[in-house]
């Protein structure tokens with residue numbers, strides 16, 4: 001175990017020497033396009049630990065077996081930690097949100113109606129989901145080879161059963177600048193919070209806005225346990241003992257179905273209602289106002305009237321804005337997805353420090369692209385697998401989901417106004433779009449439906465070794 005482990009939190013300066021102990025995809029993304037999430041139940045703790053011992057060599061390995069390159073990450077639910085035999089004091093030291101799990105917190109974060117857990121797939125959020133193995137590789141065939149290896153080992157070890165499998169595949173975006181994209185047609189991801197001390201590339205706009213107008217990375221403890229965070233040197237002091245938390249994090253897995261045909265149809269309806277127009281430009285303008293970025297990735301804050309591919313292609317410019325001077329949301333609507341999920345310099349009605357609510361997004365799409373121009377649903381399941389990395393599920397993911405996505409008051413909007421992409425939608429829903437001919441969108445369809453999810457503890461490698469050895 002590391003000699004640095006104590007109840008004292010580490011600093012950003014310590015991070016570099018610890019990177020080897022943090023699971024891949026936390027600090028920097030794994031750029032392998034094909035993914036498979038395998039959710040398992042541990043039916044026998046001792047045998048499950050033996051299986052994990054075999055798997056362990058592949059975590060962070062990106063090694064080649066049977067001619068394919070793949071890597072595996074592993075995260076545990078609270079039920080999974082119990083099944084592995086973690087001691088009662090350690091179990092009780094985990095934060096309440098993680099212990100309740102996503103299903104237990106559903107009502108509190110607004111997962112009701114069509115999003116409610118009784119509709120979730122594969123037992124997600126239930127007592128039989130204990131861990132998630134996450135394979136990343138370079139091809140469809142590679143996924144099956146990796147799965148075959150893991151399955152063989154699973155059968156040999158016993159004590160582990162597969163309960164749910166979800167494939168993902170990064171979609172390319174058609175903006176010609178090599179971005180990844182998502183099903184509604186936007187470039188994604190662009191904006192990610194950088195971590196001080198991690199030494200990964202980042203650009204203006206990604207981090208925290210300083211008083212002098214420059215940007216800085218966030219303290220590591222916002223995303224990795226055992227480090228100083230934006231509140232001070234102490235960082236998050238759970239779970240116990242410190243060796244269990246050091247270099248670990250929480251991953252929020254959320255399967256979100258996207259109704260692409262409904263989204264496309266709505267743009268035409270909305271262009272007519274906001275601008276009295278059938279012009280495709282106005283449909284693109286509506287899409288840009290709802291998201292806060294044109295589909296190319298160019299932010300409306302920098303180019304409110306028309307798309308600008310030069311800005312979209314320039315990493316120094318495409319995220320470099322603060323919403324300053326746009327208090328009314330005439331350029332970027334206050335209720336747009338982008339401004340809600342990271343209000344940057346927007347004055348907020350409820351005092352809170354924006355840097356305490358940031359999320360690293362490692363989400364990837366699932367399901368095939370609905371061919372361009374198709375306006376009727378083809379019945380195929382497609383959407384986004386949200387994967388948020390955060391050190392405090394309640395303060396980060398749940399806060400953004402509940403306060404910033406599902407309400408408007410914090411921005412001075414009508415309290416019933418919700419995020420146009422992820423809101424509950426339906427009759428009576430609305431979004432204000434200041435500056436347009438008729439400054440409101442009404443009755444937005446439910447474009448995104450929650451199909452299930454899990455809160456996962458993703459331990460550092462030493463901690464994972466300790467969990468396998470029943471040290472905690």
Ligand code: HEM
Nearest residue numbers: 182186187188189190191256338341342384400401422448
């Ligand atoms: C299917 C559902 C969703 C879609 C299609 C979607 C799409 C997008 C797109 C296209 C962007 C702009 C690209 C970028 O700036 O990186 C974005 C940004 C973002 N989204 Fe989402 N998103 C979805 C759900 C969510 C949810 C549920 C949350 C949080 C609870 C969230 C949080 C964020 C954050 C934090 C950003 C970055 C904002 C910034 O830093 O300016 N998204 N999303």
